[in-house]
Every structure is written in structure tokens, then in C-alpha cells.
Amino acid sequence: MRAAIKTQTLTLVQAINDALRIMLQENQNVILMGEDIGKNGGVFRATEGLQSEFGEDRVLDTPLSEAGFIGAAIGMAVNGFIPVAEIQFLGFIYPAFEQIMTHASRLRMRTMGHYTVPMVIRAPYGAGVRAPEIHCDSTEALFTHMPGIKVVCPSSPADAKGLLIAAIEDPDPVLFLEPMRCYRSSREEVPEGKYSIEIGKGKKLVEGTDVTIISWGAMIPVALKAAEEMKIQEVSCEVIDLRTLYPLDQDLISESVQKTGRTVIVHEAHSTGGVGNDVLAIINDTSFLYQKAPTERVTGFDTPVPYFGFEDYYLPTEKRVVKAIEKVLSF
């Protein structure tokens, strides 16, 4: 019998706050940076209470200057600190794109390991919360295509905490995407204290035999609902939460696809160039002959994420996922 683990009931954003507090306590070199993360506790309250607990030097309100503070964080990371920078919304990471692309992700390689950038960039992402434009982007693929940075995207509170701790302890830069639609949408039991979840490992949320549904982040609830719905039609769906988008969990993907032979990928990013196509590539490379049908991708469209009056049309829905499952089944 396993020893009982003490837990707390937390939302995803509370779990993130918990992870940040634990790491600030544990490692004096961890330092949070970003816009409005101090007194205000972040626009989503992810850093609530941390500045008053750890002081202004460890929880630093920066100027409104993403290239500036990400660039500064790189200099700090090289010089002994572990900056955890918050980008207020993923859509506001673009001004810092050059710093991430040409420095954060390359410095280890440029100097053959002499200088390294152990930093985390946290960013809420995704549509569905009626936010203004650019607040809704889901552009993880821009970063999975960027060598030298890992991309993590949890969908549940417990995963969020364990993965964020792992990201902070990772010796390399990690982009940590937080599905803002899941920030407060549900709670679960989250272990107290420090624990980490290995980056690069997905998780089988539902065991199934007929169809594999692969998804991550804010699309997980949609995938789960579709799987639930298919149960009524006696279709057994396996649901996989990738959790890390670079590097993908090749073993988990191929093992499942080889079992079911039918795959539906669900993501809210644009179809062309989406991470779904990397999953497709893994299937092509590892499981070609196991495929009983072409893989279906249910994704955001090749359109900018629209203004929120239109966002429900853009976002993948349970209905679209169900249709795709039916399609791979009837092939």
C-alpha cells in the first residue's frame, strides 16, 4: 500500500501559484519577472501574494517591454539566476521573438555548453474566454520549430504544478503554455509540496481500443467530451494528453496508434504548420502500416483567431471531433 500523499484542491492557476511559491522558497536564484506580476499578482493572479512574500527583487514588475525583460532575463540566466518570466498573453510574446529565437534557444549551442539559459517563459494562451484580439493566439508551433527550447502545455492542475517545477529545474529554456480557458474551469486534488513530472512524457487520460484522440491544453476537455459521447455509440476512444509539445512523446503516440490504427488529432492552432502535423510525421515514421484510415486533424482554421464574436466558430468543438472520429471509423 502506498503512503497517503497529502493533497489540496486547486484550480490550474492556483497550482501554478503553488509551484512558483515552492520554487521561490527552495531556490534563491529563482526570480519571477513580468508585467503586473507584483502587487497585482498578475492579470490572472498566477503570482498572487508572491511579491509580498518574497520581495520586489525576487518578484519583479518589469517595464512594458517584452524584448527588454526577456533579453535581460537571458543575461541574468547566464549569470546565475533562473528567471521565470511571465508573458501576459502568448500573443504578446512576439516582440520578444528575436531574443528567444536568436539567443535564449541558441546560447548553449553557440558556446558549446559554456553559457546556458535556464529560464522559463510562462504564457497563458488560447481562445474561448471572450478576450480581445491577440489575447487568444495558440501559436505553440512557432516555438516547437525553434531548436533549443522545450515547449510544455499542461491541461490539469496537478500536471501544471509538476511540469512547472520540472521546467524551472530544467537546465534549458522552456516555454510553459497555460491554457487560460482551464485556469479556473475545474479543480482537482494536487499533491502538496514539491514534485515534478518529466518533460517529454504525455499521459493516457482514457484507455481505449478503437480510436486514438491526441490533444493537449485547452482542447483536452473537448477531446474528453467527444470520447464520452462516442462511448454511447460503443466506440472506445483512447485519449492522449501530450503535455509536452517539444519533444513529443513518440513512444506513447506510436504505441497507441499501433493499437487502434485510427487517429484524430485535436488542436486549436491553425491547421497548416500546426503541431498536429508533427504528430502525423511520427505516425508516418513509426506506424505507417498500422494505419487503418488517414489520420484526421480537427484544428483551428488557417485564419487569424477571430474577434470573440466569432471565436466559437473558430474553436474545435466536440461535434467536430465526433465527426472526425466517425470519419476515421467509417474509412
Place this chain on the structure above:
Amino acid sequence: MRAAIKTQTLTLVQAINDALRIMLQENQNVILMGEDIGKNGGVFRATEGLQSEFGEDRVLDTPLSEAGFIGAAIGMAVNGFIPVAEIQFLGFIYPAFEQIMTHASRLRMRTMGHYTVPMVIRAPYGAGVRAPEIHCDSTEALFTHMPGIKVVCPSSPADAKGLLIAAIEDPDPVLFLEPMRCYRSSREEVPEGKYSIEIGKGKKLVEGTDVTIISWGAMIPVALKAAEEMKIQEVSCEVIDLRTLYPLDQDLISESVQKTGRTVIVHEAHSTGGVGNDVLAIINDTSFLYQKAPTERVTGFDTPVPYFGFEDYYLPTEKRVVKAIEKVLSF
């Protein structure tokens, strides 16, 4: 019998210069902008002679400020001009990433067509010329994943001219990638005067029956050499030059793959998230049952483009392509 078309023998960079001159002559609203494009004629001489011919207002040397001049170009495009902005090397486009991502590509959609951004961003790209770091990136996939901008990448002088003219005449933003390794590596007969080549259409360079090789830009010569080599072994390769990377030429790809059943994709960008995966998605969606073997991708690695002392290791070679062809044949 077709009427003889007058031609000139030009390199790719000369063909670009020719296209720019024609469009400057033809349309008073076309205006070139960028660093060192004036007296200096651009670091690759693509704009050679144009400032002295058309004046400083039409061929504008800008400050060293990619976000600034791309942002300004957006304002000019909305206000009646057709800016053709040169980014000195694709790796220096990142400071302007936000402007392209949140404005150039979205303004039409944001305003439902009221404001549009008819601009072209030209950028030499790719490795293999022993240039310093960041001068060698091939990050087209960052832009094919960006809704609202087209991405064009010619491999030959005649295509370069026709496609650049089409890009300038396109009512929407076009990223025009110039394979710097091909700038002067060969010459061909290029029609004189104005003509354009449809954006979105690839080109079959070699007709074949056994294997389809799909590539673009600076990798075309590599693909062609591999095809040539395979001829000796009596393997008939079809070579497709995509020419436009968004939107891809779905018809050309599927028609060829359905004929050969075996595909090798060659690109120098990183494997994960590369445009090769979009080609894979097209094959999956349109030609699933025609596949006789898993598609092979010969690509740059998931590493930053290395310093030039190492770049030969990074770049796909004829040998790697031949190996991939053998693999799809022996499956």
C-alpha cells in the same frame, strides 16, 4: 508555332533586380525600403542601380530598424503605396515578427477588407554560403503558420522574376524568400519585360514514375542531382519545385504522389514543424491509399543552423536524398 519571346541571360539576383525595376517603372506606388538598398544596392546587389534611377523617395534607405520600417511600410501600404521591403537576411526578420504577425497579416481580416496591406517582404535565406550565424536561417515555417500572408520561394531566375512581379501585384502581404545560395550559382534565359507566375502553383521540373521528390528553393539543385544519380540505377524520379509554400499546390502534390506512391521531401529547415509536414498532411488527406511506403523527409536537423564550420553537416546533401529514395523504394 509560338512567337519567339525575347530573353536575357540572368542570374537569380539579376532577375530580381529586373522585376523590381519593371515594377518601379510601371507603378508609381511601388516603393522599395530597407537597409543599404540605396547607393549600396543591397548587400547582395539586388537593388543595384535602382536608387539612382528612381530617386531616394522610391528606393529608401531606412534606419537599422526592422520593426520600425516594416511597421511604417504597413502604414504606407494602408495609405496607397505598395512597399517592397528588403530584410537583409531572413534571420533578421525576427525583430519585425510582431508587426508581421499582428498587423501585416491580420489587417484585412480585422477590418473585413476595409484596410489591406499590399506589401512584399523580400528576404534572402538559407545556409551554405559560409556566412556568420543567424545569416543562414530557413524559417519559412514560422510564416506559413501565420494566417494572412503568402510565402513564395523561387529556385530559378525566371521563376524569381515572374513570382516577384506576382507578389508585388498581389493585394495581400507576401513573404518572398530568395535562396541566397542560388543568387549567382547559375544563369538562365529570362523573358524580358513584365510577366507573372501564379502564386500557389508549383512546377514539375522532372517527369518521373517511381518516386516523387518534393522540394523548393536552395534544395532544388540537391534534389535534381539526386534524381540524376538515381537515373543511373534506372529509378525514375519526378521532381517537384513547390515555389509557393503557402498556399501549397495540393493538386500537383497529390497528382504526383498518386502516380508514384513513394515520396521524398527535401528541405533545409528543421525537421520538426517544417513545411515538409504540411506536404505530409496533404498526402495523408488526399492520397492515403496510394502510398506504397512511408514518406521520407530529408531535412535540416532540429538544431540551430550551426556556425559555418559545421554547416555542411547540417544541410541536406545529395547522398542523404539518395538514401531516402532507396529507402522508399525498398519498403
Place this chain on the structure above:
Amino acid sequence: MEKQFPILQIIDPNGNIIDENYENEITEHLIKTFYSHMVRMRVFDRKAVSLQRQGRIGTYAPFEGQEAAQAGSALALNPDDWMFPTYRDHGAAMAFGHSLKSILLFWNGRNEGCIPPKGKNIFPPGIPIATQIPHAAGAAFAEKLKGTRNASIAYFGDGATSEGDFHEGLNFASVVKAPVVFFNENNQYAISVPFHKQMNSKTIAQKSLAYDIPGVRVDGNDVFAVYFQTMKALEAARNGEGPSLIEAVTWRYGAHTTADDPSKYRDQAKSHQRREITDPIIRLERFMKNYGFFDQVWIDMVQKEAADEIDQAIKEMEQFPAAKPGDIFDFVFAKLVWPIKQQKEEYLEMIGGDKK
């Protein structure tokens, strides 16, 4: 630097003219125009906040307190000028001629709200901070190239000055002598971040020195000071003298947006106490009283007209046709490209056509 860039005022908080140069320029027409615009803006703003509370529009960015800065600057424009507002400058946009219905549609997540009235050059509100600044420089430069006397105005906050785009836009404009006015509303907060954590300088106006362009600091709650300084800057721009930077020192009384809770980072009671001294509408009323322009009947009428106009706009917004799914596909490019066409067809088929 505060000495080099004093806060210019024409009327003081008590409503007295303190710069006599402008005595003759302050006509009744001007006063009434300013007053009615500012009241219209405030009625709109409060109404919008309450619409948001009722769930009838989305997150909204109120500008109460910044009416003088926005009215004074926007009313200085010529009809053919270009305006580049942020998410907080719908006051300026409405003063310049944007329709209230459109502004409400924007805040209700509808792209239709970004379309300005015919002939009006108003950009959609800038969401990514400072990105509109280079656009304004470019549009202005285009006017210069065309040989017109039109100018453009870019609005932005104190926080926006920290972004690279602020710097690049001002530098570009200064080099090409673009006819543009960079109009800063220094409301002293960027969400929760106060001015002194945003920058080390004591003024924003002094940042003009980096580009050798004129810079001026005005009392942003003095509509006359704002108006005449903006006029001056626009005039210089039209005359080929290039860009200027105006810092309008002001304050927002409310939250950053309806999603923000300002009591987390500042004392809202104190914020409201400032009204006594700084409220731009109260100040203008004092002036009107001091100089005999105060007319309660007229004021009531202005209030009523504003309320009616806004109610009408709300009605129009709420009766506006539902968002059409097909629209998200149709405006990405001038002509549908196949991936989007295919996505559109599949989607419309699934939902049974474009009628939601």
C-alpha cells in the same frame, strides 16, 4: 527635466485662464464643442462599463478622466488626417467621427466595429502595445510622399513608451520628417505598474530629445492646452517640419479594463478624490462659470442628447445581425486560398450553412 518640460496649462484647476495668449482664441464655439464632446464621451464610457457589467458587451477599457486629452487632440485634426488609437482611445475616435455603434460592436467582439465611417481614416484600436506608432509614421510619410498637407496622430500610453516600437516609430518618423504627432496619454499607470517603475525619466516629453524633435508636456486635463498644443504640432507637421511628441499628463479614475481591479495596486478612494482638482469636465464647467458661458439648460440638453444618441447606438449594436461564420474565412485574403476554402466548406456544411 521637469523644469525643461513644464506642464503647460491654459486654464488652471479653478477654471481661470492663466495663459493670456489664448484669451482671444477661446471662442464660445470652441468651448461648447469641447464641452459637448467631453460629456458625450463620459456618458458613453459609463454606459459602456455598465453594459459590460450586464454582459451585453465584452471586456471594456474605460477612459474616464482622459476626456480632455482625447477630445482636445482629436478635435485638432483635419477631416482627412489619420488617427491611430489604442483600445483606450474610443473617446478620441468618437470625437473624430467614428460611429458609436461601431465602437460598441468592437467591444462586443465584432470586426464590423473596426470599419470607420466612409472617408474617415481611423485605424482599428491597437491592442499589441505601441505597434501602431510605426504605422502612424508610415501613413504620415505616405501623405508626405503624396504631397498633401494631411498628418497623422498616434495615441499611446505611458507604458507604451517602454516598447521598442515606440522608439523605432519615433526614430523613423524623425529621419523621414513624417508629418505625425505622437500623442502620449500619460495616465501614470500601465495596468498596475506605476510610472516610476516604467521608466527612470521624470517626463515622457524629454524622450523627444533622443530624436531631436519638439517635445512638450501639457496638462492633459486642460482641454485647451491639449487642443492648442496639438494644433501647433499638427501645423508644424503639415508645414514639413516633421514629427513632435506631446505628453498629456492625466489620470484614469477607473480600472484598466473591466477585468481589472485597481484596488489591488492603488487606493481608489484617493484616485476619486483627485476629481476635485483634476476632473477635466468639472474644470471646464468652472471655467464656463467663471467666464459666463455656463448654461444649465444647454448642459442638460447636451447630457440628454448624448444619452439618447448612445441609447440609440446600443439599440443598433444589439439589433445588429448575428456574426456570420463564413466571415472568418472570407477576409483573410482578397481571394480564398484552397486550405481556407476547404475549411470553410466543411465547416459550413457541418453547421448547415452560413445562417448560424
Place this chain on the structure above:
Amino acid sequence: MEKQFPILQIIDPNGNIIDENYENEITEHLIKTFYSHMVRMRVFDRKAVSLQRQGRIGTYAPFEGQEAAQAGSALALNPDDWMFPTYRDHGAAMAFGHSLKSILLFWNGRNEGCIPPKGKNIFPPGIPIATQIPHAAGAAFAEKLKGTRNASIAYFGDGATSEGDFHEGLNFASVVKAPVVFFNENNQYAISVPFHKQMNSKTIAQKSLAYDIPGVRVDGNDVFAVYFQTMKALEAARNGEGPSLIEAVTWRYGAHTTADDPSKYRDQAKSHQRREITDPIIRLERFMKNYGFFDQVWIDMVQKEAADEIDQAIKEMEQFPAAKPGDIFDFVFAKLVWPIKQQKEEYLEMIGGDKK
């Protein structure tokens, strides 16, 4: 502004001391140190240009003419300080203690050249313009947080001031009072673009006013002026007074890089004529003659030692082991991730192992 920011000199072009405050500070040791470093830099630079012509290294960025700016600033640093050079500041890097072999390796496309000697904090040369400026601010801020008296120095050109990262880096540093010196080498060209097309301001030093930090303009060809001003700025930084901006006005005699043809955009004959007045080494020699420090024997020795050292470095560079294919995979992450591992294995298998 040129009046507010005069070009500070300690010795004039004729080699006479014109600022008597420094008479006692200019010791023989200092003079000889400066001179030998500058000669070493020039010999290196010329040699590197000819290596490039012979195809023995790749494209190279010469700095001839900028030796005083680089030596004067780099020699003002303490051993534990941080240096953030650009592609043109290998003169500064070598003065600060980088190895010549490493610098040559860098220019030969080898990442090994980016590794500084043990204990030396030298960043790899910044290629994307201005991006190193926020790094320097961050590394300096880290020193402040650690409570040391170390500072950092960021090098950048006149063109670099147009980038957003320049602005964001200076603003960040000014707000957190990071101990950093922003050292601008204003060589008056960004490739072909002359100063007056790069900015509207007449000086770069005045850009400090935007951040309320000290700004100073020095004659970048007067090694003493550069040295003492940099010392002063570093001292202020160490004392918690925050960042400063130094504009060292200078000139490059040669091409932007060996891939550039300056005759396309300026008169190179005229450029070389400037030597008579501005060459920093000639000027120092004049000074040495004027004040009795000139010693041809010693100078010949310095020249010879430099040449020998550089020849030795070239030898080491050329005997350096060939680039190992495996290296491109091994340093992306601390631990190989599977896609890279798989790519590495396939590739090494194809080429028959890691021995090229």
C-alpha cells in the same frame, strides 16, 4: 545638443594634453599598455583581413580605426566584469583577455571560438544588431542582486541605436539601476547608411536624456579620453548609481566586412586621408614623441611580439581539430532529446562515424 554633449578629448590630434586634470593620471605604464594593445589589435586586424583574402577564414569584420575606442574601454574593466561585444569588437575582447586563437576560430565558423578563457565573462559576439544590450543589462542586474561590485559593458554601433532592443535595454537598466556601461562606437556608418540617415539627432549621447542617465560624448580616437570616461562610468555603476551611455566618436577606415565594398557608398581615398588627423595609433605616437615616451626599439619589439603572437594563434587555429559532426547535435540541450538523438545517429551512421 552638440553643445550640451561636446566631444571630450584629453589629447588633441597633435598629441598634446589638453585636459590638464589628467596630466598626473597618464603614467608611463598606462601609455605603454594602451600602445601595445592598440598595436596588437591593428596587427591582428590586418592579418585577419589577409587571412580572409586567402580563404583561410570566413567573412571578417575589420575594426581598423576603432582601436582606441576598444582598447580604452576594455582596459577600464575589472577582471570579473562582463563584456558583451559585437562582431566588430574582437579588439576589445582581446584587450580584455580573450584568446586570439578563439577569435580566429570564431571567424572561421567554429563555435569553439565563442568560449572565453576560464574566468573571463565574455559573451559571444552579437550578430543580430542590438540584441546584446538587454543581455548586458540583465547580467549587470544579476551582479547587483548578488551584491558584488562587478559591472558589465555592452558594445554597439551607431546603427544599433535604431533598434528597439537598444531602447528597451537602456530603459530596463535605468529602471533597475543595473551597473552597466552602454558603450557606443559611433563610426558613422551602418554598413552603407550614414549617420544622418540613421537618426535625426546629431549625437548619440543625447539619447541618454530619454532615460535620465548620464551620457557623454568622447573622442573615440583618443584612448585616454575613452579610458577615463569609461572608468568614471564603471565607477558610478559599481557604486549603485546605475547605467551610463558613452558615445565614442570614431571611424572605420576599412570595409564593413570583407564582403563589403565601401567605395560603393563613400570615397575611400578620403576615408584614408582622415588618418592624418584621426588615426588613434598615430595620435598616440605623437603624444609619446611630444612627452618623451617614444622609444623606437620598444615599439619595434611591441610590433614584433604582436606579429609573433598572432602567427602563433594562426598556427593554432589552423591546426585545430576539424569540426566534429556530432557537435552540432550535442549542444542544443543539456541532454539529447529523441528527435535530435535519432537525427544524430542516422547521420553519423551515414557518414561512418564522428570522424568526418
